[in-house]
Amino acid sequence: MDVAQLHLNRTWQYAAYVIICLFALIFIIILLPSSGSYFRRFFGETNAVLVLLFAAVAGAGALWLLQSRFDFVLFMGRGTIRGLILSAGLATILAIPIVIADFFIRYPEDTNVPIPQAILFYPSVGFVAEIVFHVLPLALLLIILNPLGRWLGSERVIWLAILVVAVLEPTFQILLGGEALTWGSAYTWIHVFAISFLQLYVFWRFDFVSMYGFRLFYYAYWHILWGTLRLDVLF
Numbered sequence: 001m002d003v004a005q006l007h008l009n010r011t012w013q014y015a016a017y018v019i020i021c022l023f024a025l026i027f028i029i030i031l032l033p034s035s036g037s038y039f040r041r042f043f044g045e046t047n048a049v050l051v052l053l054f055a056a057v058a059g060a061g062a063l064w065l066l067q068s069r070f071d072f073v074l075f076m077g078r079g080t081i082r083g084l085i086l087s088a089g090l091a092t093i094l095a096i097p098i099v100i101a102d103f104f105i106r107y108p109e110d111t112n113v114p115i116p117q118a119i120l121f122y123p124s125v126g127f128v129a130e131i132v133f134h135v136l137p138l139a140l141l142l143i144i145l146n147p148l149g150r151w152l153g154s155e156r157v158i159w160l161a162i163l164v165v166a167v168l169e170p171t172f173q174i175l176l177g178g179e180a181l182t183w184g185s186a187y188t189w190i191h192v193f194a195i196s197f198l199q200l201y202v203f204w205r206f207d208f209v210s211m212y213g214f215r216l217f218y219y220a221y222w223h224i225l226w227g228t229l230r231l232d233v234l235f
Contacts, residue, residue, distance in 0.1 A: 010067075016075035016209055017063065021056040024127040027120035028052055035117045042125055042176075051128060059131035062139035063208060070142055070158065073207040083202055083210025088217045090198050095221035098191055102230060105184040109235050112227030122219040130212050133169040134200060141165060158204060166197035 039048040066072035141161045170192035203211035
């Protein structure tokens with residue numbers, strides 16, 4: 001990674017983060033009066049605005065730690081374009097097998113939030129997911145594992161942390177859905193693990209914006225495009 005890009009003016013990096021936070025907040029405020037039930041599926045009875053604000057503040061602290069101690073980046077500028085192109089390609093590749101799997105597994109009819117609410121819902125809940133499942137645990141785990149760098153080397157420690165953190169989101173999804181151990185749930189776990197692992201890799205090699213973009217590209221395929229088509233195709 002180019003050193004000049006790595007140390008891009010931090011003001012611009014955090015400006016990009018604040019912009020993402022503001023859009024996520026605005027989207028939640030717009031949706032809450034009419035579509036609060038969609039957020040309760042993920043946040044329970046906790047107010048979605050409070051969840052977003054907590055995630056934004058905690059995420060800023062964790063990102064600062066990752067940036068200052070482990071050379072992760074929030075926003076690379078021109079390099080972000082390469083990161084987003086890679087993210088779009090990987091999201092496209094991963095969207096194909098999950099659509100095919102849906103013909104056999106038949107995920108629930110209400111798996112996806114309908115349009116037009118989905119257009120605002122997924123960017124906002126996706127931001128919270130990035131902070132909760134990736135940024136916060138990665139920062140915490142790297143602090144814990146950092147002493148191992150003397151023996152394993154810093155790069156191996158980061159790989160180890162990425163592998164462990166990538167387990168969190170697929171495990172949560174299986175537990176949230178209350179699924180029994182079936183071939184379908186096993187496939188879902190593996191698929192979401194692959195997404196999470198590749199997102200964290202993109203974060204490491206590029207920046208937070210590219211990792212978040214990865215999720216948005218994938219959501220556009222699975223939750224919005226296929227999420228609309230599957231209602232006519234499968235049900």
